[in-house]
Amino acid sequence: MTEKATYAYGEKICSWLSLKHDMTKPQLISLLNDKKIVQVDSGRDIVSILTDDGQVFIASDVKSKWETNKTLRLINTGNDCFKMIACGRGHLLMLRQDGHVFAMGDNSYGQITGNEKSSFESMIHIAKLENVELIVCGRFQSLSITNNGEIYSWGLNEFGQLGLGDEKNRNTPCLIPFPNDDLIDIRIKDIVAGMYHSLFLFENGQLWGCGSNKYGELGLGVDIKRSKLMKIPIENVQKIACSKFDSFSLAYDGSSYYAWGRNSSWSAPKKLDYHPTSFASASTMILSSPLTFGITSTIYEFGSQDSISYQCKSIIQLFDNQDSYDVEFLIDKKRIKASKCYLKSVSEYYRRMFSGNWTENDQVTIDDYSYETYYAYLRMLHTGKIHINRQNITELVDLANCYGDEKLMKYCETFIRND
Known part of the structure; x- marks a missing residue:
């Protein structure tokens, strides 16, 4: 449109x-x-x-x-x-x-x-x-x-x-x-229905399911179908999705995406470690091509297509690389690896951070931003590109202000005008 x-x-x-x-x-x-x-x-x-x-x-x-x-x-x-x-x-x-x-x-x-x-x-x-x-x-x-x-x-x-x-x-x-007495006073938040199974998400973050389980689509670790709602072993779920033409399920807990179903090796929820940014991209872990789920939040990708062309591959390899890092950012027990020297060269904020008393520091704990937001920002510093959507715009604006990043702030302003 x-x-x-x-x-x-x-x-x-x-x-x-x-x-x-x-x-x-x-x-x-x-x-x-x-x-x-x-x-x-x-x-x-x-x-x-x-x-x-x-x-x-x-x-x-x-x-x-x-x-x-x-x-x-x-x-x-x-x-x-x-x-x-x-x-x-x-x-x-x-x-x-x-x-x-x-x-x-x-x-x-x-x-x-x-x-x-x-x-x-x-x-x-x-x-x-x-x-x-x-x-x-x-x-x-x-x-x-x-x-x-x-x-x-x-x-x-x-x-x-x-x-x-x-x-x-x-x-x-x-x-x-309702599946048990514990959920009598807890409202249902969302329902999605697959080919032969159904998922029910409650306001307390619990996920329940019923129906076919031949391919592990209920995430119970077994292939026995269920005619009564059964609790799926995943907590604090915020959003769910599945396809009416296939036998798999997807969930998002606010920081990570999970997938299960489609084949017996995915009979329980598996955390997707490659940092998908939507259910569409998460579906590629199971399918050979992305599957969309109706109209989703508009995502704007900022940064020109040739923004990487002038950066040598060695710079990109400095990001989250086990073999070339000297600092770790710790967020919610997750780690992002980077190079101090490179970060100092592209950001005044990091130049100040890794000077003086911070020089010998090889671990930095981040409490103010989510893992996904901070990962996207550090990746932008290495590739010149970032995805912005309604879920991360608030944190990115705050980060741009705090870190004095004018380029990121312009990207955020453009997103807000367009959206």
């Missing part, structure tokens, strides 16, 4: 929208001019788009049952104003501003609701659900959270992915029991 236009890139999406795919540039979607997209989700042969004025559009394969006629099809033609969408493999949920849920698409396993036939032409109101705040789709299952913290699920339950304690399919929303 730009300020007033939206573009599409890729052979498949362009064919769905009657646009000519061009490898060298994206194509303008004129129907979305002056509209801002706030959410995107996709199924096997459908892409759904939610705009900030509550309109829902879909695009699909010409061979699908959605009948979009190779253009964007507007779903809500009346006064309905939606605030959230979710796609399964072949069905679509829409959450209206008043907390009511509507559904369309395939209903082979009751993932829409009731004994209704599949509906690709019109919306079906899920009457049993009210005051809903969040909707989620797995491959063939649907889930929701109400404003009082109740969790409902319906659809395919062959592997126990609905968390109801059995493996019977449901064609109406059913209340999921």
Whole structure:
């Protein structure tokens, strides 16, 4: 998106929208001019788009049952104003501003609701659900959270992915029991649904899961499926993600990313040590290419592409290198290795730090900044490039002020103006 236009890139999406795919540039979607997209989700042969004025559009394969006629099809033609969408493999949920849920698409396993036939032409109101705040789709299952913290699920339950304690399919929303008494007064924070499993994140940072565990997607260290919610051995989780088309899970605890599933060797959560900055980059540890999860926070990369070209490789190798360091920065029991001489040459702050009484100091404890933020800053001093997003902008502004780094401050100011 730009300020007033939206573009599409890729052979498949362009064919769905009657646009000519061009490898060298994206194509303008004129129907979305002056509209801002706030959410995107996709199924096997459908892409759904939610705009900030509550309109829902879909695009699909010409061979699908959605009948979009190779253009964007507007779903809500009346006064309905939606605030959230979710796609399964072949069905679509829409959450209206008043907390009511509507559904369309395939209903082979009751993932829409009731004994209704599949509906690709019109919306079906899920009457049993009210005051809903969040909707989620797995491959063939649907889930929701109400404003009082109740969790409902319906659809395919062959592997126990609905968390109801059995493996019977449901064609109406059913209340999921809380896993134990300890969570009675703790609100649910988020739900994500995979191909045949579901994950539940609570406000206290505990993560629970149910469903298929054939590939270790529940992170329990065994391959036994679970029809009741089971606690996953990872603490202080802040965010979670998984794909409705695959059997793996991802989590973020505020400082590190974890992954599990996809194969038996990943049957328990593994910390990813190569410092991914998003779930998309974390997915590359399991998949051969990145997997995106709808619209994510905008990330601006500052520093020109040729900023490294004039720096010899020996300088880059001074950063976090076991064989060429004389100082360690200690942050939350983690270490970042560097060269005093080089840091003094590029930063007045470090020149003062490693002079006088600091000359012989080979360990520096950092208490004011997170490991990820400080790692990104030190890496910028060696490569000339840094990633800035909404999660690290506050710390980076403070660091730029404290360290008197004018270049970093300009990067932060540019990010704030753009974002």
